[in-house]
Amino acid sequence: MNKVLLAAAVGALAGSCAAFAADEVKIGFVTTLTTGAASIGKDQENAVMLALEHIDNTMGGKPVKLIMADDGFKPETGKQATDKLVKQDNVDFVAGYIWSHVLLASRKSVLDAGKFLISANAGPSPVAGKLCHENFFSTSWQNDQTPMAMGETLNQQGVKSLYMMAPNYAAGKDMVAGVERTFKGEILGKDLTKWGKDAQLDFSAELAKAKASGAEGIFVFYPGKAGGAFIKQYEQAGLRDTLPLYTVFTIDALSLPKLQEGGMKGVLGSKMTQFWSPDLDVPSNKKFVADFRAKYGTYPSFYAAQAYDSIQLIKSAVDAVDGDLSNMDGMRDAMEKADFPSIRGEFSYGNNHMPIQDFYSRTVVADADGNWTTTIDKVVLEDHQDVYASECKL
């Protein structure tokens, strides 16, 4: 008898929670808050907090309830966190996802439950192509696009021969393939180094090979702490003058302060490509960067920028339906218009809900106060759509 009463009480409680939920917009944000990659997650969390502050924590006249969740840098943990957000917390939107493999493991949980999924970083080719979904949107890019811009930059710089290094996993291979897609010169060598649980962080052997190859430049993709390690060793090996450095997703606002602290001047002047830069001359970006710096004391990383945009995108959807969260079609139509003040300026969505946007070449410089940051050189790819969009049946 007691059990029945208890069950009834729990049921009533759950019912009251559900009734209460309709009065707020619930957003789950999945990112990495533990392990060595936690600094990326922290940066995204900071940006999300700033975005909520900028919109007075209100969307479509309703207060926003944010629930942060940790993926522990692991697909299985990320999926569990996602399941909890969808089933237990019954959120309306799930956003975040730094890592391609975490996103691929978690996407089904969100989409099958009929919720919106917003990627604020990961852009693996399947979600842009065959696995595209009407309720999936990205505020970042598809993996191949940034290295394709890099290949084009190398052509423009007149680089004739190249040595390439990347970690041996899906995104690493994507990045190398992306450069090969557009680079017209000769590739003199390629190293895919060990990644994952015991990732390789000592690149002495590869750097010796790169130097011996006589290439005119070296392209690397090393996200997270491997990037800092690579740059230090590149500097210590004295390659700055003989083997110019070209990178994607390796040098960012998270690694630059550490590189500066470590006195790694070799990174100054190196080129990279990106869809955005802290100095991008767009009003919403200027406000974002200035307020982020004022609040947290550092430049925002691109991870932060994308997280900020994900909240703005959700707001545009909820505003369009005046807070009627049951109107999925209305919210979807609103998001497809990309009608919000994005930090990257105007852009549009392709049929696969991946942004069609400009990609810039950027150079690492010291700003007026001596802090290291990146500055835009020029547009390399204009209104660029990813190559997988044609595989998407939407």
Added chain:
Amino acid sequence: MESSLLLIQLLNGLQLGILLFLLSAGLTLTFGIMDFVNLAHGSLYMLGAFLCASLTLYSGSFVLAVLLALPLTALAGFALEKIVVRHLYERNHLDHVLATFGLILCLDTLAHLIWGPAGIAIPLPDTLNGQVELLTGVVVPTFRLLIIGTGLLAALGLYLLVNHTRIGMLIRAGASNRTMVGALGVDISTLFSGVFALGAALAGLAGMLVAPIAEASIGMGNDIIITTFVVIIIGGIGSMKGAFLAALLIGLIDTLGRSFLDDLFKLLMSTEAAETAAPAVSAMLVYLLMAAVLAVRPQGLFPPLSR
């Protein structure tokens, strides 16, 4: 050009081997001699790196920071032994694994609390940041030579300590028959605390030498601890000589595999197949070697004579 590249790669392999030896020496002391499985050995490596990073930023001198961080890491090891480890000696290996795995989580989180989620880079003085031309065409970063030199010195010191001092004799005796040495009036528990602290200091030293190349980061020890276990298994558990030689062997095999395997494979198969196969095989080489050694000599290449 080919021969100078080979020479550079041999030096790189030697340097990796030396680092692995510093780590496996500590594991040999605790696992081989005290019969205690310490998965958290990598956390001491991390601790050494973080302490050294903080002290370098505070004092401005990397060398001074190392000299201060070494006794601090040893002290941390000593405290860890007193508080946690000594209660586990009587338990079986599975309990050791469980408890020290818990220690890893605690120490990683502690590092997260103290130093934040981002790693810390260690600035080196310009004299150490440069390169040295050993022979024509053989240019090596100065700091890599420093790692090799420091590691060899540590190995020599350890050899002298274990084989030619009274303390070393007691360590060896305590390992062979703990009860007997205790009965002869030697304070075994203090001795083992000291040994644990020594192992911690050696792991810490490895972390301090790695941090300026990579950085001090959370979980850095977990990345390398597996390879360290492979070293002591190949070398023969409990053998310092075995750990030294196996560490060098693994350092060389790993580095040369990464350097030349793709060229080698390109002779045998298409370029595309070689590009896919070479990184996969070179990542496995170390484990292939371990499997081969276990099949032929399960006791390891240089097992200790007395056990």
